[in-house]
Amino acid sequence: xxxxxxxxxxxxxxxxxxxxxxxxxxxxxxxxxxxxxxxxxxxxxxxxxxxxxxxxxxxxxxxxxxxxxxxxxxxxxxxxxxxxxxxxxxxxxxxxxxxxxxxxxxxxxxxxxxxxxxxxxxxxxxxxxxxxxxxxxxxxxxxxxxxxxxxxxxxxxxxxxxxxxxxxxxxxxxxxxxxxxxxxxxxxxxxxxxxxxxxxxxxxxxxxxxxxxxxxxxxxxxxxxxxxxxxxxxxxxxxxxxxxxxxxxxxxxxxxxxxxxxxxxxxxxxxxxxxxxxxxxxxxxxxxxxxxxxxxxxxxxxxxxxxxxxxxxxxxxxxxxxxxxxxxxxxxxxxxxxxxxxxxxxxxxxxxxxxxxxxxxxxxxxxxxxxxxxxxxxx
Amino acid sequence: xxxxxxxxxxxxxxxxxxxxxxxxxxxxxxxxxxxxxxxxxxxxxxxxxxxxxxxxxxxxxxxxxxxxxxxxxxxxxxxxxxxxxxxxxxxxxxxxxxxxxxxxxxxxxxxxxxxxxxxxxxxxxxxxxxxxxxxxxxxxxxxxxxxxxxxxxxxxxxxxxxxxxxxxxxxxxxxxxxxxxxxxxxxxxxxxxxxxxxxxxxxxxxxxxxxxxxxxx
Numbered sequence: 001x002x003x004x005x006x007x008x009x010x011x012x013x014x015x016x017x018x019x020x021x022x023x024x025x026x027x028x029x030x031x032x033x034x035x036x037x038x039x040x041x042x043x044x045x046x047x048x049x050x051x052x053x054x055x056x057x058x059x060x061x062x063x064x065x066x067x068x069x070x071x072x073x074x075x076x077x078x079x080x081x082x083x084x085x086x087x088x089x090x091x092x093x094x095x096x097x098x099x100x101x102x103x104x105x106x107x108x109x110x111x112x113x114x115x116x117x118x119x120x121x122x123x124x125x126x127x128x129x130x131x132x133x134x135x136x137x138x139x140x141x142x143x144x145x146x147x148x149x150x151x152x153x154x155x156x157x158x159x160x161x162x163x164x165x166x167x168x169x170x171x172x173x174x175x176x177x178x179x180x181x182x183x184x185x186x187x188x189x190x191x192x193x194x195x196x197x198x199x200x201x202x203x204x205x206x207x208x209x210x211x212x213x214x215x216x217x218x219x220x221x222x223x224x225x226x227x228x229x230x231x232x233x234x235x236x237x238x239x240x241x242x243x244x245x246x247x248x249x250x251x252x253x254x255x256x257x258x259x260x261x262x263x264x265x266x267x268x269x270x271x272x273x274x275x276x277x278x279x280x281x282x283x284x285x286x287x288x289x290x291x292x293x294x295x296x297x298x299x300x301x302x303x304x305x306x307x308x309x310x311x312x313x314x315x316x317x318x319x320x321x322x323x324x325x326x327x328x329x330x331x332x333x334x335x336x337x338x339x340x341x342x343x344x345x346x347x348x349x350x351x352x353x354x355x356x357x358x359x360x361x362x363x364x365x366x367x368x369x370x371x372x373x374x375x376x377x378x379x
Numbered sequence: 380x381x382x383x384x385x386x387x388x389x390x391x392x393x394x395x396x397x398x399x400x401x402x403x404x405x406x407x408x409x410x411x412x413x414x415x416x417x418x419x420x421x422x423x424x425x426x427x428x429x430x431x432x433x434x435x436x437x438x439x440x441x442x443x444x445x446x447x448x449x450x451x452x453x454x455x456x457x458x459x460x461x462x463x464x465x466x467x468x469x470x471x472x473x474x475x476x477x478x479x480x481x482x483x484x485x486x487x488x489x490x491x492x493x494x495x496x497x498x499x500x501x502x503x504x505x506x507x508x509x510x511x512x513x514x515x516x517x518x519x520x521x522x523x524x525x526x527x528x529x530x531x532x533x534x535x536x537x538x539x540x541x542x543x544x545x546x547x548x549x550x551x552x553x554x555x556x557x558x559x560x561x562x563x564x565x566x567x568x569x570x571x572x573x574x575x576x577x578x579x580x581x582x583x584x585x586x587x588x589x590x591x592x593x594x595x596x
Contacts, residue, residue, distance in 0.1 A: 081500060111506065112506075113505060117504075118501070118504040122497055125498075126520060127596040128519045128522065141502075171595060171596060
């Protein structure tokens with residue numbers, strides 16, 4: 001039985017370096033122009049169209065989209081629970097053996113699936129079996145001996161922090177604990193790939209974070225590839241290296257998380273991000289007027305998309321905006337080591353006729369800046 | 380009650396238990412797998428086969444809609460083929476089983492169908508074969524419901540077995556009709572009823588206990 005080395009954590013910014021340093025246990029998944037059409041009484045419905053991208057070994061890859069966008073269908077093509085009607089899905093295991101999922105026989109598919117773990121939104125644990133028996137199920141299916149099963153199950157339960165619950169039944173566990181059992185079960189046979197189907201969508205925010213942290217930890221320690229689908233931006237932001245945005249069965253945007261979320265180019269991405277977008281507090285939006293007037297002060301919105309090098313340069317910012325600049329509102333996040341967010345700054349020192357010039361100077365800094373309105377100079 | 384009547388009574392209890400026991404066992408062994416076939420060949424099942432499913436469904440419905448007393452008579456040629464006789468306990472066990480199998484299969488089918496699709500999907504994702512899905516997921520998860528359904532089947536077998544007197548199989552029902560009703564032996568009638576109630580209570584109680592013990596949901 002393989003005992004995985006525990007690797008020290010590396011900072012988020014060095015995702016690529018960290019990946020390189022990991023033991024190579026991750027699989028690679030390549031979607032080649034994948035399409036899926038369903039026959040329904042109302043005619044053919046196409047759930048996926050022209051999907052093409054590669055998930056690299058050891059990566060945590062997120063697919064985000066609204067419900068019905070096709071993400072469930074997409075993730076199920078990886079382990080053959082859904083067969084594509086066009087294109088191919090290629091899965092390469094840690095040893096570099098490549099399989100075209102759609103062309104496998106039943107026996108070959110069963111073997112492939114032993115190399116791919118999956119966790120589910122509703123956990124899908126057997127209610128009639130204890131935690132221990134649930135986690136050991138994949139091993140029993142593969143014909144493991146009792147001793148092998150017991151040893152591996154103990155290891156897995158320790159990994160997910162549930163050693164004390166081994167004799168319990170699923171109904172005695174909380175949602176978060178059930179998902180931990182699901183994760184332990186998915187890892188039972190040392191998979192190269194872990195598929196997460198809305199794995200945190202049935203959990204409260206706090207539990208969601210703890211499960212996401214566990215997934216990230218597992219990805220780091222075991223080096224396996226994680227593919228995660230969700231409609232929750234938070235989940236993606238918290239752990240993913242790269243993200244694909246899926247809308248009406250097509251990938252509309254793909255890239256590193258900081259890039260896609262920091263500077264969304266597609267309407268679909270913006271819609272998903274909207275609940276988190278920079279909305280103004282009511283009192284502030286009531287005070288901001290669209291046109292300058294007597295005694296008004298311009299309000300600059302300075303946006304950091306994460307594409308800028310280094311940390312936000314406040315000195316440079318205030319050098320342009322001049323004396324008396326005041327921060328009205330703002331939020332900054334760090335995603336994968338990139339600063340992202342928006343600051344609203346009122347700059348009384350910038351006279352109306354200098355505003356355009358100030359804006360131009362700000363844009364060379366470079367955050368992205370615009371004037372979103374004016375507030376009363378008395379503030 | 381005379382000693383002779385008492386012996387007759389004991390014999391009738393034994394005959395009832397034997398008929399219900401044997402036909403119950405046959406029902407379990409045939410009806411259980413039949414339920415699995417009905418579910419797995421149905422829409423979305425792991426062995427999906429719409430034709431076979433429709434044919435089986437129709438056969439099951441046919442037997443289910445025939446009253447037992449008619450089945451008892453209609454099956455006489457078949458009974459002779461199987462057990463070589465058309466009278467006595469063994470002749471009653473054949474129609475009793477044949478009536479109970481579809482009944483139990485339908486009840487067990489409901490429990491099997493209620494097993495969450497997600498569990499089947501999870502097992503598929505683990506690389507389980509279709510037979511493994513049946514043995515490791517469908518059956519264990521449906522077991523509490525199946526046990527409860529089998530209890531109902533046994534109780535209905537006890538009541539059907541009272542009609543077995545029609546083919547000379549004896550049993551408690553037959554005793555109650557011949558002695559209690561036709562010879563006005565009220566004591567026999569009451570005793571038969573009391574024993575039947577006791578048997579039903581024991582069967583039901585045991586079944587409930589098992590179903591409850593198995594239910595971890």
